[in-house]
Amino acid sequence: MAAIIELEQLEVTLGRRVILSRLSATLTGKSIGLLGPNGAGKSTLINTLLGYYPPTFGTARVFGHDIRKDARALRSLIGFMPENDSFIASMSGLRYVRMMAELSGLPPAQALERAHEAFYYVGLGEQRYRPIGGYSLGMRQMAKLAQAIVHGPRLVILDEPTNGLDPAARKRMIQLVKEIRAQEGTHLLVSSHLLRDVEECCDQVLILKEGRVAAFCDLEEERRANQHVYDIELASDARSFVDALAARGCQSAWNGNGRVRAVLPEGPDQVDLFALAASHGTRIRGLERRRDSLEDLFLKAME
Amino acid sequence: MAVYERSYRRYPGPLTSARTRSLALARYTWEDVRRSRLLSPVLYAGFLWPLICVLIIYLHHNFDALRLLDVGVNRLIPIDTNFFYVFLSVQSTISFFVAALAGPGRISPDLTNRGLSTILARPITRTDYVLGRMLPLVAMLSAITWVPGLLLVGQQTTLAGSGWLAENWRIPLALVAGGLLWVGLLSLLAMALSAWVRWKPVAGGAMFVIFFVGAGFGALLNQLLDVRWGHLMNVRTLMATVWAWLMEGHATGGAGFGLFRVFEREEIPVWSAFLVLALLCAACIRLLAWRIRGAEVVR
Numbered sequence: 001m002a003a004i005i006e007l008e009q010l011e012v013t014l015g016r017r018v019i020l021s022r023l024s025a026t027l028t029g030k031s032i033g034l035l036g037p038n039g040a041g042k043s044t045l046i047n048t049l050l051g052y053y054p055p056t057f058g059t060a061r062v063f064g065h066d067i068r069k070d071a072r073a074l075r076s077l078i079g080f081m082p083e084n085d086s087f088i089a090s091m092s093g094l095r096y097v098r099m100m101a102e103l104s105g106l107p108p109a110q111a112l113e114r115a116h117e118a119f120y121y122v123g124l125g126e127q128r129y130r131p132i133g134g135y136s137l138g139m140r141q142m143a144k145l146a147q148a149i150v151h152g153p154r155l156v157i158l159d160e161p162t163n164g165l166d167p168a169a170r171k172r173m174i175q176l177v178k179e180i181r182a183q184e185g186t187h188l189l190v191s192s193h194l195l196r197d198v199e200e201c202c203d204q205v206l207i208l209k210e211g212r213v214a215a216f217c218d219l220e221e222e223r224r225a226n227q228h229v230y231d232i233e234l235a236s237d238a239r240s241f242v243d244a245l246a247a248r249g250c251q252s253a254w255n256g257n258g259r260v261r262a263v264l265p266e267g268p269d270q271v272d273l274f275a276l277a278a279s280h281g282t283r284i285r286g287l288e289r290r291r292d293s294l295e296d297l298f299l300k301a302m303e
Numbered sequence: 304m305a306v307y308e309r310s311y312r313r314y315p316g317p318l319t320s321a322r323t324r325s326l327a328l329a330r331y332t333w334e335d336v337r338r339s340r341l342l343s344p345v346l347y348a349g350f351l352w353p354l355i356c357v358l359i360i361y362l363h364h365n366f367d368a369l370r371l372l373d374v375g376v377n378r379l380i381p382i383d384t385n386f387f388y389v390f391l392s393v394q395s396t397i398s399f400f401v402a403a404l405a406g407p408g409r410i411s412p413d414l415t416n417r418g419l420s421t422i423l424a425r426p427i428t429r430t431d432y433v434l435g436r437m438l439p440l441v442a443m444l445s446a447i448t449w450v451p452g453l454l455l456v457g458q459q460t461t462l463a464g465s466g467w468l469a470e471n472w473r474i475p476l477a478l479v480a481g482g483l484l485w486v487g488l489l490s491l492l493a494m495a496l497s498a499w500v501r502w503k504p505v506a507g508g509a510m511f512v513i514f515f516v517g518a519g520f521g522a523l524l525n526q527l528l529d530v531r532w533g534h535l536m537n538v539r540t541l542m543a544t545v546w547a548w549l550m551e552g553h554a555t556g557g558a559g560f561g562l563f564r565v566f567e568r569e570e571i572p573v574w575s576a577f578l579v580l581a582l583l584c585a586a587c588i589r590l591l592a593w594r595i596r597g598a599e600v601v602r
């Protein structure tokens with residue numbers, strides 16, 4: 001799979017503090033999550049990719065464009081939704097987003113058309129003529145998303161997209177992010193504190209800690225690997241059930257108090273487990289497909 | 304991403320040239336400038352004196368009109384270096400007010416709510432951004448300073464013949480060079496103050512401080528220390544010195560008009576005037592480079 005973002009020994013120093021320390025990674029996912037505690041360097045990494053901070057060592061490439069040499073071409077492929085407020089208060093939402101589209105290279109007529117569409121798309125169609133300064137926090141988040149996607153970028157960078165959103169608005173934002181991800185040729189880089197958001201939207205996760213790569217995992221692969229692991233709770237201890245599982249080629253671990261963890265081979269499904277338990281004189285009281293949650297991965301990375 | 308479908312799609316259409324992106328920003332800046340109610344009367348006032356000058360030049364060459372008005376040609380201001388010096392001084396005074404009204408509001412709104420982090424995430428450089436914000440101001444100031452000056456030279460040359468231009472060849476050069484220097488300085492200063500002071504009225508007030516309080520402080524310094532170098536703090540005297548040198552080849556005391564005068568027996572060397580103006584421009588550019596950033600660096 002072609003690399004979307006390549007980090008090559010990337011180091012960024014602000015003042016005398018090393019914020020990013022020799023980061024190396026090749027990110028290929030359709031939607032990449034950027035996780036880490038406060039001060040891990042997530043926003044610094046995004047700002048460096050945008051060319052706001054110059055690397056002190058190493059480099060990074062986005063779609064093959066070097067951030068040191070090709071910043072202008074690179075920025076034409078990116079749409080950026082910053083974490084903090086970023087708008088011109090006196091401008092109407094539509095005019096602001098239209099200006100952003102024109103600065104990205106769209107001719108004025110197309111920019112106007114796309115600005116209208118973007119506002120309807122994010123659900124602010126009726127508010128588009130109001131000055132952005134009067135928008136609520138949730139509306140500003142949506143307006144920021146509109147300006148990030150108005151020019152149809154290849155990579156949309158979302159820095160804390162669900163910040164300050166109520167549950168309904170958060171759900172709507174996640175839905176929009178998923179729709180954008182589904183568009184062919186569009187990639188996402190989502191930085192968030194909320195593991196749930198990243199888990200829902202991303203297929204690859206880069207976890208940063210103190211400016212270093214703490215972990216890099218492919219969530220899709222993790223999900224696939226965990227697909228056949230089950231935690232089974234039996235109504236009674238049934239050694240014979242565990243033996244029967246082994247006879248069918250399942251690896252299993254029995255803790256002796258009615259709980260069994262089993263890795264099923266290709267073939268038998270959950271219904272077969274219930275039948276097998278019944279034939280060995282026991283009942284399955286609980287059955288859960290085991291998977292490492294992103295939280296587990298994150299906590300492991302933070303250790 | 305169609306309105307009726309409300310679905311996302313990428314943009315497949317043509318793109319404008321990367322070099323013209325700052326013009327898009329300039330267009331938006333111009334639309335904002337045009338909305339200012341206070342600015343329009345001042346800007347229109349900037350065309351009044353050039354119209355009077357057109358009339359004076361016309362009368363100089365139309366004896367029928369002079370006879371009709373019962374005015375002798377010797378009662379009219381002669382069309383010479385001093386005429387254009389007065390013209391440049393009057394127009395520059397008005398252009399200062401235009402810059403003080405239109406300049407400070409150009410960059411500060413983008414900084415107030417960190418608008419720059421989204422603007423500079425576009426394929427434009429920081430220089431493109433400043434040029435885009437500055438261009439309408441430069442155009443307005445040019446339209447009331449050196450451009451009408453050059454048109455007046457054209458009118459005079461047409462009516463008086465090319466011999467006049469051959470004799471006064473320094474005048475058009477001085478108008479363009481002196482005018483551009485003034486326009487550039489004012490625009491840079493307005494942009495720098497707009498980037499430095501986020502509150503518009505304060506940024507406008509800071510321009511008056513630099514042009515008038517600096518001059519007063521310089522004069523005080525001259526009085527106290529019995530020197531003339533205090534005039535280096537007077538931007539108007541610096542410009543007057545440069546203009547006088549451009550128009551006449553030397554900057555003697557008494558040259559100039561109105562707010563732009565070279566003080567008698569207190570002339571400063573032309574090189575020092577150029578040096579201070581260059582330093583002032585460099586300071587403005589440095590300030591802009593420091594303030595215009597996509598992300599603030601927290602050290």
